[in-house]
Amino acid sequence: MTLRAPAAWIRVALAMFAVGWGANQFSPMLIVYRHALGLGSAEIAGLFAIYAAALIPGLLAGGPLSDRFGRRACVLPFAALSPVATLLLILGPRDLALLAAGRALAGVCSGMVFGPATAWVQDLSGGSALSARRAALALSAGFGLGPIVAAALAQWAAHPLVVPYLPHLVLGVVAVAAVWTVPDVRRAGAPFTPQPGPATTTRRWAVPAALRTRAFWLTVAPAAPFVFGSVSMAIVVLPEEVTSASTLSAAFAGLMTVLAFAAGIGVQPVARILAERNDRLGILAGTGAAAAGAAVSAVAVAGPDRMLAGLGAVLLGLAYGLCLVCGLHQAEQLSGPADRGAVLSCYYVLAYLGFSVPYVMTGLNEVFGKPGTFAVLAVAAAVLTGLLAIGAARGRPAATGEPQAAHTWDHARS
Numbered sequence: 404m405t406l407r408a409p410a411a412w413i414r415v416a417l418a419m420f421a422v423g424w425g426a427n428q429f430s431p432m433l434i435v436y437r438h439a440l441g442l443g444s445a446e447i448a449g450l451f452a453i454y455a456a457a458l459i460p461g462l463l464a465g466g467p468l469s470d471r472f473g474r475r476a477c478v479l480p481f482a483a484l485s486p487v488a489t490l491l492l493i494l495g496p497r498d499l500a501l502l503a504a505g506r507a508l509a510g511v512c513s514g515m516v517f518g519p520a521t522a523w524v525q526d527l528s529g530g531s532a533l534s535a536r537r538a539a540l541a542l543s544a545g546f547g548l549g550p551i552v553a554a555a556l557a558q559w560a561a562h563p564l565v566v567p568y569l570p571h572l573v574l575g576v577v578a579v580a581a582v583w584t585v586p587d588v589r590r591a592g593a594p595f596t597p598q599p600g601p602a603t604t605t606r607r608w609a610v611p612a613a614l615r616t617r618a619f620w621l622t623v624a625p626a627a628p629f630v631f632g633s634v635s636m637a638i639v640v641l642p643e644e645v646t647s648a649s650t651l652s653a654a655f656a657g658l659m660t661v662l663a664f665a666a667g668i669g670v671q672p673v674a675r676i677l678a679e680r681n682d683r684l685g686i687l688a689g690t691g692a693a694a695a696g697a698a699v700s701a702v703a704v705a706g707p708d709r710m711l712a713g714l715g716a717v718l719l720g721l722a723y724g725l726c727l728v729c730g731l732h733q734a735e736q737l738s739g740p741a742d743r744g745a746v747l748s749c750y751y752v753l754a755y756l757g758f759s760v761p762y763v764m765t766g767l768n769e770v771f772g773k774p775g776t777f778a779v780l781a782v783a784a785a786v787l788t789g790l791l792a793i794g795a796a797r798g799r800p801a802a803t804g805e806p807q808a809a810h811t812w813d814h815a816r817s
Contacts, residue, residue, distance in 0.1 A: 410527075411527045411585045411586065412523075412524050412527040412528050412534075412537060414581040414582045414584075414585050415474075415478070415520055415523045415524050415527065415582055415585055416520075416524055416537055416538065416540070416541035417541070417577075417578045417581050417582065418478055418482040418516065418520055418578045418579070418581070418582045419516065419517065419520045419521070419524075419538065419541040419542055419545065420541045420542070420544055420545040420574075420578070421482065421485060421486075421545065421571070421574045421575050421577070421578035422481075422482055422485045422512055422513055422516045422517070422520075422545065422575075422578075423513075423517075423541070423542045423543075423544070423545025423546045423549065424545040424546075424548060424549035424570075424571055424574060425485045425486065425488060425489050425509055425512070425513075425545075425549065425571045425575060426454070426509055426510075426512075426513045426545075426546070426549070427545070427546040427547075427549045427550050428489075428549035428550055428552070428553040428567065428568065428571055429450075429454070429492070429506065429509070429550075429553075430550045430553075430638060430639065430656070430660070431550045431553055431554035431557060431656045431657055431660070432553055432557060432564075432567060433447050433450065433451070434656055435557045435563050435564065435567075436450070436502075436564075439497075439563070439564060440497060440499075446499065448762070449503070450499075450502060450503065450506055451758075451761075453503050453506045453507050453510065454506045454507070454509060454510040454513075455510065455755065455758055455759075456507070456510065457506075457507040457508070457509075457510030457511045457514070458510035458511070458513050458514045458755060459514065459752060459755065460511075460514065461481075461510065461511045461512070461513065461514015461515045462513075462514040462517065462518055462748045462749075462751050462752045462755070463514075463748065463749075463752060464514070464515070465477050465481075465514055465515040465516070465517070465518050465519050465744070465748055466518040466519060466522070466744035466745040466746070466747060466748025466749065467744065467745045467748070468515075468519075468744075469518070469519035469522060469523075469744035470522075470741060470742055470743070470744040470745055473587040474519045474520065474522055474523035474526065474587055474588075474744065475523075475585065475586075475587035476587070477515050477516070477519040477744075478515075478516050478519050478520050478523060478582065479579070479582060479583070481511070481512040481515040481516050482512070482516055482575070482578055482579050482582060483575075483579045484508060484511075484512050485509065485512040485513075485516070485571075485575050486571060486572050486574075486575030486576060487508065488505045488506070488508035488509040488512060489505065489509070489568045489571045489572055489575065490505075490572065491504050491505030491508065492505040492506075492568050493565050493568050493569075493572075496564035496565055497564070514748075514751075517542065517748075517751050518744055518745075518747045518748030518750075518751050519744050519748075520538070521538040521542075521731065521747045521751075522743040522744040522747050523585075523587075523588075524537050524538045524541075525538070525735055525743060525747075526588045526740065526743075527585075527588060533675065534735065535675070535678060535728050535729075535731040535732035535735055536671050536672070536674065536675040536678075536728050538731060539671055539674075539724070539727045539728045539731055540668060540671055542727075543664055543667050543668045543671070543723075543724065543727070544664075544668060546634075546664060547660060547661070547663075547664025547665070547667070547668065548664075549571065550638070550656075550657060550660045551657050551660055551661055551664075552567070552570055553567035553568070553657075554567075554654060554656055554657025554660065555654070555657060556570075558654040558657070611738060611742035611745050611746050611749075612739075612742070613734070613737035613738045613742065613746045614745075614746060614749055616737060618733070618737060619734070619737055621794060622682070622683060622686065622733065622791065622794065623686075623730055623733050623734055623737070623750065623753075624753050625787060625790075625791070626686045626689060626690055626726050626730055626787070626791070627726070627730055627750055627753035627754045627756070627757075628753060628754065628756045628757040628760075629689060629690055629693045629722055629723075629726045629757060629784065630723055630726045630727045630730065630754040630757055631723070631754050631755055631756075631757035631758050631760075632693075632756075632757025632758070632759075632760040633692075633693045633696060633719040633720070633722040633723045633726070633757070634663050634664070634667065634719060634720065634723040634757075635757060635758050635760050635761055636696070636697065636700065636715075636719055636760055636761075636764075636777075636780075637659060637660075637662070637663035637696070637715065637716040637719040637720060637723075638656065638659050638660045638663055638716070639761045640760070640761050640764055641659060641700055641703070641704075641712050641715060641716060642655055642656045642659050642712075644703075644704045644707065644712075644773055645703055645704060645706070645707040645708065645709050645712040646707070646709070655709075658713075659712070659713070659716045662713050662716040662717050662720060663716045663717070663719055663720035663723065664720060664723075665717075665720065666716075666717045666718075666719075666720030666721045666723075666724065667720040667721065667723040667724035667727070668724060669724070670720075670721050670724040670725055671724050671727075671728050673725075674689075674724055674725045674727075674728035674729055675728060675732075677725070677729060678728055678729045678732040678733070681795075682729045682730075682732055682733040682736075683729075683791065683794075683795040684729075684795075685725050685726075685728065685729030685732075686725070686726060686729045686730060686733075686791060687788055687791055687792055687795065688725050689721075689722045689723075689724075689725030689726035689729065689730075690722065690726065690784050690787050690788040690791065691722075691784075691785075691788045692718050692719070692721040692722035692725060693718075693719065693722035693726075693784040694781050694782075694784035694785040694788060695718050695781075696715050696716075696717075696718030696719035696721070696722055696781075697715075697719070697777050697778070697780045697781035697784060698777070698778065698781040699711055699714050699715040699718060700712065700715035700719070700777045700781075701774045701775070701777035701778040701781060702774070703715050704773050704774045704777055705774040727754070730750060730754070731747070731750065734746055734747055734749075734750040735747070760780075764776050764777075764780070767779060
């Protein structure tokens with residue numbers, strides 16, 4: 404009896420899951436490093452910022468390169484380097500230089516994998532909102548389970564600076580082995596072949612048509628930062644604001660991560676239905692959930708109240724899941740196979756701007772206070788929701804200003 408290999412898209416999704424795990428497993432470890440190494444807020448912020456500084460160039464380069472040379476050429480080598488980044492964290496648990504190098508490499512790997520792998524899943528899935536949900540589920544599961552497992556091992560296992568990273572080493576190797584034989588396609592079932600020549604040379608770095616549309620910049624782009632902005636409030640800011648420095652533990656941070664990502668993953672089937680009917684409805688629901696989550700969090704921080712903080716984390720997790728699935732789907736629909744990697748990578752760049760929210764909140768705390776900062780963000784999310792609702796009520800086409808060819812790619816695929 405022979406075992407059938409999993410579907411090709413599942414193997415690509417596993418690579419996304421593994422790289423997402425490696426990227427976010429570090430979040431609860433910041434608390435461990437703070438206590439074990441006596442790091443100050445500047446060093447903690449620096450370790451977090453190094454990842455983002457390496458991520459953005461990777462995202463900007465990965466998408467266009469995958470459109471030019473194929474998804475496999477970008478995903479496979481950097482999926483293989485992801486466990487190497489984790490190995491650096493294991494080898495230098497008390498060496499800031501090695502920790503920084505590991506985080507920088509993890510950022511590059513994330514940037515080079517997320518956009519191309521999302522496009523690859525789309526290539527292999529046959530279009531519709533299903534591909535957006537598949538990619539979002541893989542990414543969310545990796546982002547969620549990585550820090551949960553790391554937090555549990557850091558809290559209760561021996562050697563808390565080393566053992567939490569071991570699962571990712573195994574997972575990373577398994578993911579690379581799984582994706583090794585997946586075909587590179589531009590359309591499902593058709594092998595991808597680079598197209599060298601004068602036409603390709605002159606057009607390969609052109610701005611994709613989707614990024615020149617009103618639909619992208621007036622609907623997709625404004626909501627994109629709420630993807631990771633919402634979840635970073637839930638798993639980075641809230642745990643610190645409702646506990647004291649002496650009582651904050653990796654276990655509580657892990658619990659908040661569970662609540663946020665469980666909500667974000669659980670809502671994705673609903674997000675897929677909304678995306679298939681009208682992407683704007685899902686995005687409106689996402690920004691509305693962000694407004695509600697920030698408002699509840701303001702009350703939780705004023706208490707402080709850990710129960711309300713948990714509810715805030717759930718609402719912010721819902722915002723994450725809704726905005727991610729519906730935003731990815733609309734970005735996919737606006738793009739064509741020849742530029743899908745670049746468009747999705749641009750979407751991820753905008754989404755990752757949300758990780759700057761903790762730093763923005765630190766500055767706003769000086770003016771509004773901690774509960775006031777959450778209230779300000781709740782008002783901002785509510786205002787954006789209102790503006791997006793007004794735009795949707797006017798009934799503008801989903802791809803205003805977009806060349807007709809970009810509309811027909813997905814119909815041609817089916």
